[in-house]
Amino acid sequence: MAAVTKENVLMITSSIAAIQKLRTGVSKTFSHLNQGITASKDEGEAKKGFVKQFQEDLVGVKNSFDELETSIASLQPLKEAANMGNLGQISLDPVLDKTPIYPQVLQTYKWSTKLREHAQAADSILNRQAPKRTYGHISVLSKKRKTPPSSHTYNPVHVDKFFDTWQKNYTSVEVKRVQQSPNVFQVTLGRTLQVVLVLQSFIIERVIVRAHHEVILQVDGTLDLWTQSKYAVFRKITDHATSAMLNFHFMTMPELSVKSFMLWLNSYLRLFTMPCKKCGRILKGNMPPTWRDFVTLSALHESCRQ
Ligand SMILES: [Zn+2]
Known part of the structure; x- marks a missing residue:
């Protein structure tokens, strides 16, 4: 057996030898008791001879037994067997x-x-290299890390309530469920842009940013979740929104994920009027500042981010 060490094999071999010696000694002793020994003709001498032989046999048995006991005591117990x-x-x-x-x-x-x-x-x-989150979320996240995911326990009513409150607080944002699919929301930011959000409870599964006037239905009336906007600026924002969706994903606090994402998204309301924080211009390479910092929400051109 692989678990048996080399020392153990040697000790087991010597123990077996000690057992054989002990058995031989015991058999010899009983054989002498049973059949007697070749006695001298003198009756007194014969008695003495027998007692002497019997003593020798018993000493032999005792020595063999001691030897066996020492061998057994030196055997190492199997670690695995002890733990099992x-x-x-x-x-x-x-x-x-x-x-x-x-x-x-x-x-x-x-x-x-x-x-x-x-x-x-x-x-x-993995814990050492955990991606950094927005300020203020790190300590909460590390404390709650052990909490099992609970996003599946949210009722659709919670999601509706959340967006109702959101629209009251941010009046320029309009959120409505798309009739064709209960998991899809159409978020309109003023007259700047619209976002198609696919939500599984409070988990954002997909984001597509399109122009305000672009349609979300295909010609046959079905929902179009895949066609990108025909404008480069909105395709670029779709890419940024997808990374924001991943950045703001908090496994244990899904509602906070959507809240952080919506706050970030809201900063695009002034997409065409807010100048870049670095170069101070609105247009650069025919594009407005399409990037919004995840923490400060500052507007930056793609080329001004470095
Ligand atoms: Zn710039």
Whole structure:
């Protein structure tokens, strides 16, 4: 067996030898008791000879027993067997030819231990390199990291309530569910742009930014979730919105994800009137500042971000 160390093999061999010696000694003792020994003709001498022989036999038995005890005490217990609890007991009487269950269990146990060690190492590496979130979210996120995801428990009514409140607070934003699909929302920012949001409860699954006047239905009346805007500026904002969607994704606080995303999106209301924070211009390469910083919401041209 692979788990048995080299020292253990040597000790087991010497223990077996000690057992054989002990058995021989005990058999010899009983044989002398049973059949007697070749005695001298003198009756007194014969008695003495027998007692002496019996004493020698007993001393031999005792020595063999001591030897066996020392060998057994030096055997190293199997680590795996000790950690396996009751399963380790299978090894005490293994019939390996008929039931190879013990070696299989041992192998599985080793793999599972190795897997756990690798998973712990991966977890610590991933935690060290966790992507940075918006200010103020980091401490909350680390405290709540162990909380299981609960986004699936939200009722659609919660989502509607959330957007109702949002529209009251931000009057230039209009949000409505699209009739063709209950999971799709049309968000209109003033007369600047419109966003098609695909939501699974409070998890944003897809974002497409289009011009205010572009349609969201195909010719046959079905919902168009894939065609990009024909304007380069909105295609660029779609790319940024997709990265914002990933940046603001908080596994344990889905409502906060949508809230942060909507706040960020709201900063596009002045897309064509807000100058770039770096160069101070509105148009550069025929494009307005299409980027909005995730933290400060500053407007920047794509080329002014570096
Ligand atoms: Zn600029």
